[in-house]
Amino acid sequence: MGKISIVGLGPGDYSLISQGALEALQSAQKIFLRTEKHPTVDKLKESIKYTSLDYFYEKEENFEDVYTKISEFIIETSKEGDLVYAVPGHPRVAEKSVGIIESMAREKGIEVETIASMSFVDAMFNYLAVDPADGFKLIDAFEIQNSYIDTNTAMIITQIYDSFIASNIKLQLMEYYDYDQEVCIVSGAGVKNLESKKYVPLFELDRMENKFDYLTSLYIPKSSKKVYNTVNDLYQIMETLRGPGGCDWDKKQTHESLKKYVIEEAYELCQAIDNDDIDEMIEELGDILLQVIFHCQIGQEEGLFDLKEVVAGICEKLIHRHPHVFKNEDIDMNTFDKTWEELKKEEKGEDTVTEGLKRIPKYLPALTKAEKIQYKAALVGFDWDNIDDVLKKVEEEYKELLDEHKQGNIKYIKEELGDLLFSIVNLSRFLGINPEEALNLTSQKFINRFEFVEEGSRKLNKKLEDMSLEEMDNLWNEAKANKL
Template identity: 35%
Template sequence: MKLKGVDSVEYKIVVIGLGSGDIDQLTMGIYRKLKQTDHLYLRTSDHPIIKELEQTENLTYTSFDHVYESYQRFEEVYDHIADTLFEQVKIVGELTYAVPGHPMVAERTVQLLLERSQKEKVNVEILGGQSFLDPLFSALKIDPIEGLTFINAMDFDAEDLSFNDHLVICQVYDQFIASEVKLALLDHLPHDYEVIVITSAGNKDEKIVSVSLHELDHDRDINNLTSVYVPPIKEKLGLYHTFASLRRIIRQLRGPEGCPWDKAQTHESLRPYLVEETYEVLEAIDEEDDHHLVEELGDVLLQVMLHSQIGEDDGYFSIDDVIRSLSEKLVRRHPHVFGDKEVQTLEDVGETWKQVKEKEPGRESDQSILQNVNAALPPMLKAADYQKQIEKQGIKLIEGDPWKKLSGLIDDYASSKDEKRLGDVLFTLIYIAKIYKHHPYLSLEKTNREFAARVHRVEKELGEHSFRDLSREQIQSLWENNQTK
């Protein structure tokens, strides 16, 4: 393969693949190229074919093995190799660069050469070589048409993997990388899940070992020709932690053979459940109980999934649209993370968020400053948000001593018994709570919990009796003796 657009360039790098390791599988053309080239560079000399040719053909070459010890990141190693090859080819005119396997399979240095070739005005020619995938499939006895994910051990995110397909993780160079792969997979698979470690697939040194996942990094024979095969999960229970599995469950619940209750729900009928589940999340947070929090967050997620499935069933939107909308918003409102904007303080972050938000469609600047306050919020939360929005405009709601203001409002309410005066008292209390960085909702909820705990203590002392079994004086005494400590 020659790069288009640079055929007239005098400099040329010929990239050849050494195959999976068996010299009998090497084509005659590549064999001749290895023997006849005047300038041979190897990404690594740790390859069975190179070792054999050193003995039989007195092969001479320059290896990049030493470069791996000079950098902490593989990407830096690959950049160094590409830089060196471009520098050398402009001195000698033409050189050969040999890599394990096929040059176009899991070879980042080759991709760098191709990406930079036009800028460097160097022709890059690919001569091929057998990929290790063919002997790998034969050794494992798998058919990739059934679904295959093929990834690099040094650059993958386990969150993106589908464990429904055959999974091959290549370039597991050593025990350290094997350990990294193990830890990533253990987040999704049981510790005793069986995986296969295969080294030197397709040649006489081929080694295939089945191990439990937690033992993946115990094999001392792991080298640069090692790959790990993870068979597809057969038990659906093993996939219950994945988003795809949850989506299938929700779809089935509302499907033709699903649950009558789930199928009957609408956006409107689910409204009270979303509010209820949200409050239960807050309760779990207050309890500092992680197990309870996991459960309650799951219940909130269920509401999101049900609303999204209803939208999909009605043909208006799906969970994909929900996720896309959220992702776009997060990226758009964080230009200091996903763009080139610079911020120094939390106040800068808030101002950036505000500026971006104001420019979004449907948020014209001539609308009310209260437009961002959700009308469906409970009154206490809505009052706190109203005060927050007003103070952003530089307006101070209470001039002077807020406690004196509150005292006057309480006197007004005591004398008038007017419900509106009670609202003024509560609104002012919310303002005072904000001054002291207290959240009125959380403060009241704490008192509610203490009150409930006091009632439970009284009930516990009653034992098999009820309040009706005691006199008013006995009940009051019991109540007073169980005050919150």
């Protein structure tokens, strides 16, 4: 088994390769370059023989596959003896294949040595005359969608090979920066006679006159204008509101005092959805998110929990409850509801179905709570076989209610009325209808028809109180006829 020496070729100028890297290259018998598309290679050709691995880029569909295949090749070839694997810049800066090779080598007990040269990042800051001590973030253009963009920190985006990539970068960045945010297109940093920089407003980044190649990166200085569009922004605002000099009302709130607002905001969101009002949905979702952040801030101040723990908890829960997605386990999707419930029991440490029934929140609307109870029981087979049995049960409960009414027994009337409502919820479940939505629909229908009756009374110059029930019923039937 041979040793793998990973060598950095520097940013592009031959003078910026370290002495150690040059010695390793000149003494090696077997050298592989991740790519020969690097200015330094023209000079190196005079003193070394190498094999370029650029052909992997032509064979694979994406960069992840390229880096993995190259890494596997280097590991496999090292079995034949020592080798040098050379990469542009610094081996530790934006070189994915290096990390993959090191990981594979550890598993197989292969010795790996890294020999550094100046990185293109050092060359960029030197060329731009910027001090990196103020902080910056390095992002691969192909991973920007999954990266956190912090407008309060300078940023370098690598691998902007062409105007198509530049256009995609522009669209992504305009979600965080103003359209006229100044950015700098930097090409050939650290390569004499090839260095160039051009400052443009963000919206002009992908203009045809701007040139891009494999040596192009984008530098974005810290933004002077704050754009609020991340959960972290909201969290910081809440910290300010509850901190010194904040809002007295916000500072005195507790988990207990905020309970009613969570419920109110949830119902307002439901109304926005029913109204198909997108602007209202955005606003109400923001209000719900505010409640989450509010509780997290209080939890952090009390030293009990914070936003990170809340996010970690829901991420772990989703991964655990979707083993068919994250663990490639075979699950019958026809019985997924039952599997989901079993996973929930496992998370809660519950041994019985009853424990799950007792866990249903008491604050739920009664119809919704009844439906959830029936649903959980049905998952283990405690359910009617068909809808005919359900209809018979509704009739049975209705007759029992009438019997108790005749007896005038208030206690049992209440109980039988509850039984009747519970059986009707069961019926709605078999019909595939949400009982809350059905009742709310009827309530709204009542309001619409009552409004018609009231307007009709005014046209007759009568007060509702002075109208007979027959007169009001006639208007009611007219409202029905008008499909109200």
